[in-house]
Amino acid sequence: MSEAKLGDTVKIHYTGTLEDGTQFDSSVGNEPLEFTIGAGGIIPGFEEAVKGMNVGENKTVTIPSAQAYGEYRPEMTQEVPRSAIPADIDLHEGMVLHAQGPDGQHVSFTVKAFNDEQVTIDGNHPLAGKDLTFALELVSIS
Structure with a gap:
């Protein structure tokens, strides 16, 4: 075999x-x-x-x-202004956002928390x- x-x-x-x-x-x-x-x-x-x-x-x-x-890398979690996220996106915790990095590569972020001013995103794989x-x-x- x-x-x-x-x-x-x-x-x-x-x-x-x-x-x-x-x-x-x-x-x-x-x-x-x-x-x-x-x-x-x-x-x-x-x-x-x-x-x-x-x-x-x-x-x-x-x-x-x-x-x-x-390993989980805390430095891949950051807060961004709510205004950086398109207004037509109905945010909820756990949702995955997709963006394009400066090098043209596609990146994904998980929404960890948000309010009217800030959104906490996590770039670590789930x-x-x-x-x-x-x-x-x-x-x-x-």
């Missing part, structure tokens, strides 16, 4: 949970996730967990935040600073 290795394209079903058991994502009931190991499109710890798996194998792994979405547990099932290797 062949094992998943660097350069292989794999299909995998997964369910991701947080430390408290809250599920944050799952492919179960949908198409399996397809990616090429080593291509960089998946968090590093997830790729590492899939390496060495055989088709049909199941396993559960916990990926530390440093190998997932990184899962930054969290260890993630994944139940994995390798469906295919090609």
Whole structure:
């Protein structure tokens, strides 16, 4: 039986949970996730967990935040004037705002708090600073 290795394209079903058991994502009931190991499109710890798996194998792994979405960086939270947000946007806590950075790259921010004068935005990934547990099932290797 062949094992998943660097350069292989794999299909995998997964369910991701947080430390408290809250599920944050799952492919179960949908198409399996397809990616090429080593291509960089998946968090590093997830790729590492899939390496060495055989088709049909199941396993559960916990990926530390440093190998997932990184540590939470407080400096990525800032207050901006409410006037910097288009007036037609109906703000609510937890909503994601999208903008274009000075280099033309798209960036996303989560609204943490707001009032008539200020909006607190957070540029961290919502899962930054969290260890993630994944139940994995390798469906295919090609």
